[in-house]
Amino acid sequence: MQKNSVNSRFTAPTAWLPELFSEPGIFSALAAFFPLAEQTDFPSPQLLTAWLHQHTRLQDWSFVNSTKLDDDGRYYEDFISQSQKIPMRLNNWHDLFGALIWCLFPKSKQLMNQLHMAQIQQFGSKDRTKVRHKLTLLDECGVVLCVRPSQRFMLDLLRDHQWTQAFYQHKKLWAELNPIIFGHANYEMATRPFIGLTGKLWCIELPEHSEFPKGIKGYNFVDDLLAKQLVQAELLLDNQQLSPLPLLGVPGWYKEQDEAFYADTSYFRPKRHKPDSSEATEASAGNKA
Structure with a gap:
């Protein structure tokens, strides 16, 4: 364990680390609801969508490869609001955890998207x-x-x-x-x-x-x-x-x-x-x- 210097920039691991979810600690809550320790690679958008449907009422919502957002051209929050599709980068820790939070807090995440959109419509996105x-x-x-x-x-x-x-x-x-x-x-x-x-x-x-x-x-x-x-x-x-x-x-x-x-x-x-x-x-x- 090293101290993080002011000038350092955090970089997440590039490899999948299932052992994170098999030991007690900060990830125990996620491991209790999702079989992350059993995965041999980063969960795909399709698998995460199955977990979303299992844990929530967002049956018409899904996770998709972020390339769909790139090709679409709409603003991130606008894309989610109109399409009910949540873009995520593949093999990416940040977006994986973002997807899992959607599975655990669907009402709050939906509402946050709506609040962002209301602010954007009133004040713009710049x-x-x-x-x-x-x-x-x-x-x-x-x-x-x-x-x-x-x-x-x-x-x-x-x-x-x-x-x-x-x-x-x-x-x-x-x-x-x-x-x-x-x-x-x-x-x-x-x-x-x-x-x-x-x-x-x-x-x-x-x-x-x-x-x-x-x-x-x-x-x-x-x-x-x-x-x-x-x-x-x-x-x-x-x-x-x-x-x-x-x-x-x-x-x-x-x-x-x-x-x-x-x-x-x-x-x-x-x-x-x-x-x-x-x-x-x-x-x-x-x-x-």
Whole structure:
């Protein structure tokens, strides 16, 4: 495990790695629903379409080779919206994980496409609006965490970057929190995990005594709740949503999770607190002196 330098650029493996899905860790959730460890090569668009139809009601939707988009000429979101076909590059980790997220979060992914299209129709596709920027950030890097009122302190710890307390001292609580990766770029970069791998935390608050369903019903449950949130623009633009989350710190998602690991402030960075108005005034006066 090496630290990721500022100037380095992540490159995913070129080969198919079925062993990723046979070991406990960050990919365990995907391995529970898709026979990825049994595949001898990257799943084809046809196989992924079969999985989509198996897990969702999107029976008229399909995955297709991205060359169809290239030949078509339409904008990516427009192509999906009008054709109900989701283009993907073959033998590509990023697009494979994107397809699997479609299988697990069909309502939210459909809705995100609709929200992108509404923004494009209103503002054009040249420049991304704030709403589209937030949608993309969630789409690529989002991690959904459902918390009850009695667990709210965990959310406060995470947003305040109290990493050792949140991840290490309260590690047993994470089995109840059921963190779920939504961002497919998270999965892609986890194929070669590095110190610096960070997702974006999206919180969904639950009633205190609500039950979190197990298995695929749990994903359906979160998909319904997330879709209800996405139509609320104020939530997308809320700065408390999509706060940083060091992915390798989530209990069970990485092997080396002792107390010393969480003490590495180059990865588990303390939060930078903005100075209050009096401190800012003093600093300004000092700069002028």
